Amino acid sequence: QQQVKQSPQSLIVQKGGISIINCAYENTAFDYFPWYQQFPGKGPALLIAIRPDVSEKKEGRFTISFNKSAKQFSLHIMDSQPGDSATYFCAARVSGTSYGKLTFGQGTILTVHP
Amino acid sequence: DSGVTQTPKHLITATGQRVTLRCSPRSGDLSVYWYQQSLDQGLQFLIQYYNGEERAKGNILERFSAQQFPDLHSELNLSSLELGDSALYFCASSGANEQFFGPGTRLTVL
Numbered sequence: 001q002q003q004v005k006q007s008p009q010s011l012i013v014q015k016g017g018i019s020i021i022n023c024a025y026e027n028t029a030f031d032y033f034p035w036y037q038q039f040p041g042k043g044p045a046l047l048i049a050i051r052p053d054v055s056e057k058k059e060g061r062f063t064i065s066f067n068k069s070a071k072q073f074s075l076h077i078m079d080s081q082p083g084d085s086a087t088y089f090c091a092a093r094v095s096g097t098s099y100g101k102l103t104f105g106q107g108t109i110l111t112v113h114p
Numbered sequence: 115d116s117g118v119t120q121t122p123k124h125l126i127t128a129t130g131q132r133v134t135l136r137c138s139p140r141s142g143d144l145s146v147y148w149y150q151q152s153l154d155q156g157l158q159f160l161i162q163y164y165n166g167e168e169r170a171k172g173n174i175l176e177r178f179s180a181q182q183f184p185d186l187h188s189e190l191n192l193s194s195l196e197l198g199d200s201a202l203y204f205c206a207s208s209g210a211n212e213q214f215f216g217p218g219t220r221l222t223v224l
Contacts, residue, residue, distance in 0.1 A: 032211060043116065043204055043215035044157070089157060101147060101170055102213060104157040 003027050004092050006105025013112050019077040021108045023090035026071065030092035034102070035064065035075050038087045047088075048075075080112045117141065118207050118216035126222045132193040135219045139186055139207030145169070146188040147213060148180055152201040163188055195223045 005024045013019045023033075032051055036044035050057045050064040050073065057064045063076040077084055087109050091102040117140035125133055139146050148160040159172035163182035174180075177195075182188040192199060200223045206213040 034212070036215075043118075043217045045116065046212050046214065049212065101159040101162055101172060102157075103159070106156045 003030075003103050004090060004105045006090050006108060008108060009106070010109040011111070013080045013110065015080065015082060015112055015114050017080050017112075019080045019084065019110055019112070020074060021088055021090070021110070022072065022074045023105050024070075024072045025092050027092070027094065027103075028071070029094045030103075032093040033064070033066065033073050034091050034093075035062075036089045036091065036104075038089065038107075044089060077110075080110075082112045082114050085110055085112050116214040116216060118205060118214050120203075120205050120216035120219050122219060123217065124220050124222075126224065127195060128224055129195055129197060131195050131223075132191065133195065133221065135190040135192070135203050135205075135221075137188045137190070137205030137207075137216060139188070139205075140209070140214055143207035143209045143214075144186065145208045146182055146186070147206040147208070148174075148188070148190050149204045149206065149215075150201050151204060151218070157204075160190070192221070197223050199223050 034049035035047045037047045038044045048059045048062050052068045061078045066073045087107045089107050090105040093100050119138045121136045144165045147162045151157045160174040161180050162170040166182050177193050180190045202218045204215050204218045206215045
């Protein structure tokens with residue numbers, strides 16, 4: 001049973017545009033929501049993370065928006081650059097398990113055209 | 115560089131064989147996680163160890179096993195390999211909240 005649904009599967013954006021990737025979850029026990037960026041041949045790299053007690057977190061060009069009532073969260077990449085072209089994964093972790101496993105979305109392949 | 119190391123980077127073997135994947139966590143991290151990444155299943159959690167003890171199990175096949183040693187490095191053992199076991203295998207380690215992933219081992223079963 002997939003507990004984190006991610007969309008779209010692929011996304012093409014022009015340089016300077018805004019990339020938006022959405023995730024929805026079912027398990028209300030999730031309390032930690034990270035985003036990972038993965039380049040071909042590399043391991044996933046932690047990009048930014050949020051907890052449900054805040055509605056938005058921004059780090060540079062990357063912003064997470066969180067809607068607890070809708071059980072949805074999204075990644076916004078402002079001023080997208082060709083170097084941002086990668087696969088992005090959202091993930092979630094259950095409350096009370098500080099060292100717990102991550103449940104991942106299926107991933108979004110982002111292509112930023114110059 | 116996440117600080118998590120994995121060896122080997124690539125592994126090519128035949129069906130029915132057994133292989134061992136090795137992971138060294140970041141300095142000071144007590145938790146080690148193993149994930150499998152395939153095209154059809156995405157990133158799937160396999161197993162977690164914390165300070166030498168198994169903490170959680172995911173969709174790990176009975177043919178697969180893991181352990182974490184006193185120096186905190188971990189090994190994932192895959193036996194009776196099948197074509198469908200071909201995938202990327204990642205190790206991650208964590209101290210508090212964040213999990214940091216290694217570069218992975220690409221396993222190809224022929």
